[in-house]
Amino acid sequence: MAMNYIWELLIKAEKQGIPKKEIHFTQAQNFSPYMELSAPIINTQLIEHEQPIEANLYYRYFEIFKEIFHPDCEINEEIKEYLVDIVIHFLAEIDRMQGMNKREYYIRFLSREILGNVFGKHMSDIFFTLSKVEQELILFNILRLYRTGETLYLLKDTLKRLFKNCTIYTKSEKADEVLLYIGKEENIIDQGKIQFVQTLFLPIGFNLEVYWKNHFGIIDAEETMQIDRIALY
Known part of the structure; x- marks a missing residue:
């Protein structure tokens, strides 16, 4: 079964001993509107953390990121990438806590x-x-x-x-x-x-x-x- 959500990927990475700080997220350039993660192989269980993990940030977080990715946004691209990565990690932790008993x-x-x-x-x-x-x-x-x-x-x-x-x-x-x-x-x-x-x-x-x-x-x-x-x- 494919990993669809960001929090699923982080849990799987944790079980594989991959530190969260080694995982970096970025907005996918090509993505499915029905999935949050955009892995090159749709059903893969491997976490290729050497490269940024591409995610469809419009899937659940459009209201949060719509201004950042607007064509008129003047934020430096490097700062934008850094900001996106931090916010996604923060949102994933909120997801995990909401599902905890x-x-x-x-x-x-x-x-x-x-x-x-x-x-x-x-x-x-x-x-x-x-x-x-x-x-x-x-x-x-x-x-x-x-x-x-x-x-x-x-x-x-x-x-x-x-x-x-x-x-x-x-x-x-x-x-x-x-x-x-x-x-x-x-x-x-x-x-x-x-x-x-x-x-x-x-x-x-x-x-x-x-x-x-x-x-x-x-x-x-x-x-x-x-x-x-x-x-x-």
Whole structure:
């Protein structure tokens, strides 16, 4: 499906990790009267942000831009382009906010607090390295935590969403313990993710043990009992 509206393009760019400041809008010279964006390929999902994004500003914003693009307008072309780009970004943000519900507002407030070091600078640094999708799923589960208090369930749910192939075990015979098997080589980025989730969701009194590439041995589970591939427990 084609991206028709400016706000759709900005949301897609955000999910792809493209900063808003790298996206520049301009009035299209050739455009369809039925679409706001004028991509060369109508159904493209690619965002070619190296060049200005052409938009049909008459589609919804004729009353705002009609004087700027009037033949008698004496504004310098360079200033006009700069002004148009700023105004379009502003209008797109208004569009996005009008479509937000209460949960999305709460998520934005939480994100602002984490990045503002309310949860600590180290947590802010880790959060900044996460993708937009990862940030949103963690923020959503923080909201669920405030409502339900289900720390252990949300710990498991968040880890499973961040690490698709992980396996989680819970022990409580002698001491409350969570065992997390990642299934890949240890690395700094994933270490940060685990530490972030652990700080937020691990219940008090519980311990989290992380196993990376090698699984600890489980009797009668043959795939965990491979020579030179068994982690010590």
